[in-house]
Amino acid sequence: MKRFYSQATGCCYLDGVHKxxxxxxxxxxxxxxxxxxxxxxxxxxxxxxxxxxxxxIDPPPPTSAERAAKERLWRDAEMARQQWLRDRHxxxxxxxxxxxxxAEQFAELLGYLQALRDWPQSEQFPEIEHRPxxxxxxxxxxx
Numbered sequence: 001m002k003r004f005y006s007q008a009t010g011c012c013y014l015d016g017v018h019k020x021x022x023x024x025x026x027x028x029x030x031x032x033x034x035x036x037x038x039x040x041x042x043x044x045x046x047x048x049x050x051x052x053x054x055x056x057i058d059p060p061p062p063t064s065a066e067r068a069a070k071e072r073l074w075r076d077a078e079m080a081r082q083q084w085l086r087d088r089h090x091x092x093x094x095x096x097x098x099x100x101x102x103a104e105q106f107a108e109l110l111g112y113l114q115a116l117r118d119w120p121q122s123e124q125f126p127e128i129e130h131r132p133x134x135x136x137x138x139x140x141x142x143x
Contacts, residue, residue: 003028005037007052012037026052064126071119071126079116082134085109085141100141108135 002015004025012033013021036046036054044056062070089106093097101109115132124130 003030005033005035005052005054007054010046012109024052028053028100044090064120068120068126071128071131078134079113082109082138085138086113097123105135105137109138112138 001017004013004015004021005011005028006013006022006025008022008024012028013025032053036056040046040056043059045059046054047057049055085101086106086109089099089101091111099106112134114134119125119132122130
């Protein structure tokens with residue numbers, strides 16, 4: 001049974017099974033189907049050659065908008081991950097209990113949270129190596 005591939009739809013069609021096929025459908029071998037569609041190599045994405053046949057290529061680098069969106073997701077998750085520490089400190093103060101954090105630690109925590117808020121407006125955003133860095137003692141609080 002002949003197998004066809006359409007670049008326009010990104011789908012395969014079988015002769016005799018599919019009554020209609022897109023105008024750009026081209027015949028592909030079973031080997032190409034297995035290699036490119038059924039079992040693509042990890043880390044590769046499907047593209048097309050000049051004849052419209054499916055091929056595998058390295059994925060294109062993310063766009064600046066995609067990198068910025070990903071970095072905002074990291075920033076939002078990091079802020080959410082630290083919220084409990086800020087809330088615990090405030091709750092301990094509100095109930096008259098001696099806070100777990102020192103005043104200096106709390107100020108560092110607030111500074112870190114503010115740096116996270118400001119991160120998307122930084123000239124170095126979204127370069128990962130320029131992310132705000134959490135005070136090292138924060139890791140000890142979550143153990």
